[in-house]
Amino acid sequence: MKKIVWKLKVWSGKAFRMLLYWIYGFDQWHLFTLTERNYARDIIAYCNSRSIRNSFAEIGCGLGDILRNVKFTQRLGLDNDKNVLAAAAFLNKLYFKKNIRLGVFYFPESDFEGSYNVIVMVNWIHHVEPLTLKKKIEEYFEWFLQDGGVIIIDTVQDPEYEFNHNISFLTENVNCELVKIGDYERNREVWSIIKVKSK
Numbered sequence: 001m002k003k004i005v006w007k008l009k010v011w012s013g014k015a016f017r018m019l020l021y022w023i024y025g026f027d028q029w030h031l032f033t034l035t036e037r038n039y040a041r042d043i044i045a046y047c048n049s050r051s052i053r054n055s056f057a058e059i060g061c062g063l064g065d066i067l068r069n070v071k072f073t074q075r076l077g078l079d080n081d082k083n084v085l086a087a088a089a090f091l092n093k094l095y096f097k098k099n100i101r102l103g104v105f106y107f108p109e110s111d112f113e114g115s116y117n118v119i120v121m122v123n124w125i126h127h128v129e130p131l132t133l134k135k136k137i138e139e140y141f142e143w144f145l146q147d148g149g150v151i152i153i154d155t156v157q158d159p160e161y162e163f164n165h166n167i168s169f170l171t172e173n174v175n176c177e178l179v180k181i182g183d184y185e186r187n188r189e190v191w192s193i194i195k196v197k198s199k
């Protein structure tokens, strides 16, 4: 019975996404529903369990599945694909999500701004060269993350991906605690890089 309910959720979600895909013309990857993505659901649960939930940002937010489901006072979604952002804006209206801002952002070139409790960058950073990613993590950690806040990223260990990141290398220069949120298919690990409060 559980399996049937799961399948119904996935099929109905996919049919709706297919419709959006025809209208907005975004990448086919976004046909995957949130129901199918354990890592994303775990990130949502982790963020919603945090005690301070003022400001949340996701770079590479896609349709905003994570963004729409985290309970933060202010939410910002950034992506380099204006088609997927247009579809995300439609979904925000459909689900009456008023406190979500969206914007076009090209990592690593675009200037980031603001101050956040949580910054998420998952399921696309395997396209970013390690040293570039490391430098940006250091910059965001130092300038845009509040004390006690977290940057959430994923690492994969699979030769089919462009870059396999090493979490120790990426975080060796920041004063952080590391918590692993979970392990997923294709040796994907999702990490929370916690900014240790300054004394």
Ligand SMILES: C[S@@+](CC[C@H](N)C(=O)[O-])C[C@H]1O[C@@H](n2cnc3c(N)ncnc32)[C@H](O)[C@@H]1O
Pocket (backbone or CB within 6 Å): 029, 040, 059, 060, 061, 062, 063, 065, 066, 078, 079, 080, 081, 084, 105, 106, 107, 108, 121, 122, 123, 124, 127
């Ligand atoms: C595979 S989707 C993941 C969406 C979301 N993070 C999730 O896990 O549910 C990757 C998203 O990141 C965006 N993206 C990829 N490279 C990017 C970059 N360099 N700068 C900004 N967005 C990027 C893509 O347009 C796409 O919407």
